[in-house]
Amino acid sequence: MTAVAAGARVSGAGSVSVARGYRFELVKLVSQWRIRLLVLACWSVPGLFTAAVSLQSTLPTDTLFGRWMHATGWAGPLVTLGFAGTWALPLLTSVVAGDVFASEDRLGTWRHLLVAVRSPRRVFAAKALAGLTVLLLLVAGLACSSTAGGLLAVGDRPLPGLDGHPLAPGDAAARVLLAWLCVLAPTLALAGIGLLGSVALGRSPMGLLLPALVALAMQLAQMMPMPVAVRLALPTSAFTTWNGLFSTPAQKTPLLIGIAVGLVWAVSATALARLLFLRRDFTNPADDGSGRRALTLGALPLAGLAAATTAVVTVTTGATGSGIAQEKVQRSLATAFAHLYRLQTAQLGRPAVTEARLRATAACDKGSVHVAAEGPGNDWRCVVSWHLPGVEAAxxxxxxxxxxxxxxxxxxxxxxxxxxxxxLVRTPTGDAPNPLWQFDGTVELLATAKASSKG
Structure with missing residues (x-):
């Protein structure tokens, strides 16, 4: 027993520390030409794109906050964030996390690395931390570059929120920063899935594509009229629920649920990847980690996790159905209209009026009176009514x-x-975009109709 313990101490003393292994793996990652190209692109392209679009006569009005890119520099990073959550971040996690272990299989360098480090656990920790560092660097580049481009091209001006309420520049800056921080949770979830695929599938290119394919599948699922509890239980839901930060008051509950689910998936997928890695037989060069264990220790546990998170969200929130009801749509539309009406009034130089005195209301139906006014669709028709002081007719x-x-x-x-x-509206200083012509809004999926009517 004493000899065994002494041998273990000698072996442990000879192991390379996690810090040294982390520095080595980080240098290996950054030395790759594709990683350097991604870093350069993330720190330059979003800023150039945001500045160029902000100075054009046409805007990406089909994207969230795209129609405000002429009005404020804070719209640019939000447009970039919407694109990043859909395409950029899943692809970045595939390139970085999806290849961090598989590259050793392709090069056949596992035995050399393990002889040098003498600890599979430290090898896994060093590689995972190096991949995380590069991902954080890429996300920071997207956020900083797009923000700098928007502010330099347009300026630090108020940003209209999704309820039409104008956000002061300082408030807008804080919410933009918070939105970018919130999407780190689903990014880490995809990174964990990438690590799992890289370990489980070895040389197979499917490991590299796994995070992007999972993100695409979940985007397609988000487009379906599924129950709100299932929607919020997806690990990528925070890619869209950050929108709630730009309402007053902020819609925090769906976002917090999305962040929690994303972090749970990130930890679980990384733990499964570590378990698979430590059980691998590195003495067999033909064993690249793929096989039946990839299914039993990879896919099946994640499927069970998806079912468990859905059940927990359903029980804790009591959410049923799509969450989109007639009363919620009417309340959200009337609130946004009232705020934007004040903005239009200021543009036209008319006497200011408060939302309370406007008493804006909305009456909405979906398709016809024979169709239930609930759920998503492009067939909602609404009539907004308001009252001006001193005018009898609404x-x-x-x-x-x-x-x-x-x-x-x-x-x-x-x-x-x-x-x-x-x-356009004709103002004393010339034509200006009409804020009431077309605008974005959001319905709080977890708010009850009763709560909405009180708000």
């Missing part, structure tokens, strides 16, 4: 709404021309 405006399954809607003005029927 003003009305018609909107066609396209409500997405995640609660975001686009309200398209359908008259009258003087209010929302044209994309």
């Amino acid at each position: 003003g009305t405006a018609v909107y066609q709404l396209d409500v997405a399954p995640d609660g975001r809607f686009v309200a398209d003005g359908d008259g009258p021309k003087e209010v929302n029927g044209y994309f």
Whole structure:
């Protein structure tokens, strides 16, 4: 027993520390040309793109906050964030995390690395930390570059939120930063899946593609009219629920659920990858880690995790159905209209009026009176009514709404021309974009209709 313990101490003393292994793995990653190219692209392309689009006459109005890129520099990083959550971040996690272990299989260098480090556990920790560092560097580049491009091209101006409420530059900056921090949770979840695929599938290119394929599958699922509890239980839900930060008050519950689920998936997938890595037979050069264990210790536990998170979200929130109800849509539309009406009033130089005095309300139906007014769809039709001080007759405006399954809607003005029927308004200083012509909004999926009517 004493000899065995002494031998263990000698072996442990000869092991390379995690810090040294981490530095070695980080240098290996950064020395690759594709990683250097990604770092350069993430720290330059978003800023150039944001500045170029902000200075053009046409804007990406089909993207969230895209129609505000002429008005404020804080819209640019949010447009970039929407694109990053859909495409950039899943691809980045595939290139970095999906290849960090598989590269050793392709080069046949596992035995050399293990002889040098003398600890599979430290090898795994060093590689995982190096991949995480590179991913954080890439995400920081996307955020910083797009923010700098927007501010330099347009300036530090107030940002209209998704309820039409103008956010002061300082408040907008804090929420933009928080939104980028929140999407780290689903990014880490995809990174954990990438590590698992890289360990389990070895030389197979499927390990490299796994995070991107999982993200694509979940994006397709998000487009389906699924129950809100299932939607929030997906590890990538925080890629969309950050939108709730830009309402007043902020819609925090769906975002917090998305962050928690993303972190649980990140820890679970990384732990499974570590378990597979430590059980691998490195004395057999033909064994690249793939096989039946990839299914039993990889796919099946994650499927069980998905079922468990869905059950927990359903029980804790009591959410049923799509979460998109008539009362919620009417309340969200009326609130956004009232705030944007004040913005239009200031543009036209008319006497200021408060939301309380406007008393804006909305009456919405979906398709016809024979169709239940609930759920997503592009067939919502709403009539907004409001009152001006000293005017007996109520003003009305018609909107066609396209409500997405995640609660975001686009309200398209359908008259009258003087209010929302044209994309420009004539102001004392010249023509300006009409804030009431077309605007984005969001429905809080977890809010009850009763709570909404009180709000």
